[in-house]
Amino acid sequence: MHGPSGNLTEGEIARELVRKAQRGDLQAFEELYRMHVDRVYAICFRLTSDEERAEKLTQDAFVKAWEKLKTFRWKAAFTTWLHRLTVNTVLQEERAISRLRHREISTGDLSNVDSGESPKPTGERIDLERAIAQLPERARIVFVLHDIEGYRHKEIAEMMGTSAGTSKAQLHRARTLLRKVLDR
Amino acid sequence: MKCNEIEHLMNDYVDGTLPEAAITAFEDHIAHCTACNTELTQLRTLMKRTEEISGGISPRRDLWPGIEGRIEEKDRKEERDSFRIPAYRSHIRSLVAAAATLLIIAGSLTIPRFLDKGMRSLMESELRWNIGMITTAAMEQHYQGISEGLFYSISKDLVALSETTLAIIDEHMQIIDNAIEDSRAAFMNDPSDAELQSMLSSAYQHKVALLQWTAQLITNI
Numbered sequence: 001m002h003g004p005s006g007n008l009t010e011g012e013i014a015r016e017l018v019r020k021a022q023r024g025d026l027q028a029f030e031e032l033y034r035m036h037v038d039r040v041y042a043i044c045f046r047l048t049s050d051e052e053r054a055e056k057l058t059q060d061a062f063v064k065a066w067e068k069l070k071t072f073r074w075k076a077a078f079t080t081w082l083h084r085l086t087v088n089t090v091l092q093e094e095r096a097i098s099r100l101r102h103r104e105i106s107t108g109d110l111s112n113v114d115s116g117e118s119p120k121p122t123g124e125r126i127d128l129e130r131a132i133a134q135l136p137e138r139a140r141i142v143f144v145l146h147d148i149e150g151y152r153h154k155e156i157a158e159m160m161g162t163s164a165g166t167s168k169a170q171l172h173r174a175r176t177l178l179r180k181v182l183d184r
Numbered sequence: 185m186k187c188n189e190i191e192h193l194m195n196d197y198v199d200g201t202l203p204e205a206a207i208t209a210f211e212d213h214i215a216h217c218t219a220c221n222t223e224l225t226q227l228r229t230l231m232k233r234t235e236e237i238s239g240g241i242s243p244r245r246d247l248w249p250g251i252e253g254r255i256e257e258k259d260r261k262e263e264r265d266s267f268r269i270p271a272y273r274s275h276i277r278s279l280v281a282a283a284a285t286l287l288i289i290a291g292s293l294t295i296p297r298f299l300d301k302g303m304r305s306l307m308e309s310e311l312r313w314n315i316g317m318i319t320t321a322a323m324e325q326h327y328q329g330i331s332e333g334l335f336y337s338i339s340k341d342l343v344a345l346s347e348t349t350l351a352i353i354d355e356h357m358q359i360i361d362n363a364i365e366d367s368r369a370a371f372m373n374d375p376s377d378a379e380l381q382s383m384l385s386s387a388y389q390h391k392v393a394l395l396q397w398t399a400q401l402i403t404n405i
Binding site for chain 2: 026029030033034037038039041042045051054055058059062063066067071073075084085088091092128129147148158159161168171172175178179182183
């Protein structure tokens with residue numbers, strides 16, 4: 001940590017780093033990156049189920065955060081702002097990709113959950129991560145945003161350009177599919 | 185309540201969003217229905233396990249060098265742009281005097297008739313070039329003034345817009361700025377081309393329109 005940080009709390013250190021980064025201090029921004037990268041990457045990875053894309057999107061999110069940092073006004077916590085920006089970065093790309101694909105992913109079940117790579121000797125945590133990764137795209141996004149990231153249906157609907165009712169329906173679908181898989 | 189109704193209410197129940205009036209009926213059913221009870225237990229288990237994975241995941245490699253590289257590249261580009269635009273403006277200013285002289289010649293003497301055809305054509309084309317530069321510089325100053333004024337007036341209120349809206353505005357602004365940049369580059373290659381001048385002007389009009397629309401959006405919140 002650069003500068004006198006001996007008596008500062010973690011929150012105060014983070015605030016100081018944000019202020020420095022807002023003034024153009026790239027070193028302070030690197031420290032913010034180190035503090036937040038795991039959570040940002042986790043959001044990108046869980047929303048895309050693709051390590052390579054998640055890495056690229058994590059970089060996109062931090063570059064965007066650097067560019068928009070001057071407009072950050074502390075109306076929300078920096079973490080909340082950064083996570084929201086990350087989700088929007090991913091969803092923006094998802095929308096662009098969907099437009100290119102011109103197709104709707106409509107997988108109805110998770111019957112293929114055990115196909116693909118040979119199963120590794122993993123714990124419950126990895127089983128759940130794998131099951132989430134194989135959910136239909138929109139159900140997965142809603143599940144990650146609602147149950148993992150803690151967004152409300154209204155917020156999810158706004159971010160995804162859909163209705164709160166659709167978000168609820170997708171969550172219901174995701175939970176039902178996951179329950180079935182995890183109960184096997 | 186029937187089992188299929190319970191299934192639809194189960195998410196609201198565990199999320200704490202089930203209306204008070206429905207809770208008793210829901211709990212009564214669960215207490216007497218083994219199948220629904222099992223489903224509720226499964227759902228609670230899923231939510232507990234989801235809570236456990238709600239942490240961070242470390243990426244396979246350090247992503248910072250890529251981020252730093254992109255930030256530095258953008259900074260360099262901005263520096264280049266900020267250098268290029270004032271240079272262009274100062275070039276325009278120096279041309280104003282020269283072109284004014286030419287305009288006087290054009291106005292009072294037309295183009296001297298004793299000059300041969302080649303020389304006259306060259307002077308006419310130079311005159312068109314200079315007039316194009318002067319009028320475009322004035323047009324750019326006009327639109328830049330309006331854009332900067334609009335941006336200044338809405339900048340502090342931009343946070344009121346959602347991230348999605350901001351991202352869309354940002355994306356559109358990027359496209360318009362690129363169009364301005366491209367039109368300007370094309371125009372600089374041939375300042376006598378009125379069509380290129382019109383394209384540049386049109387790109388600026390789009391920028392002003394987008395800023396006005398954003399201001400309207402903020403007002404409506």
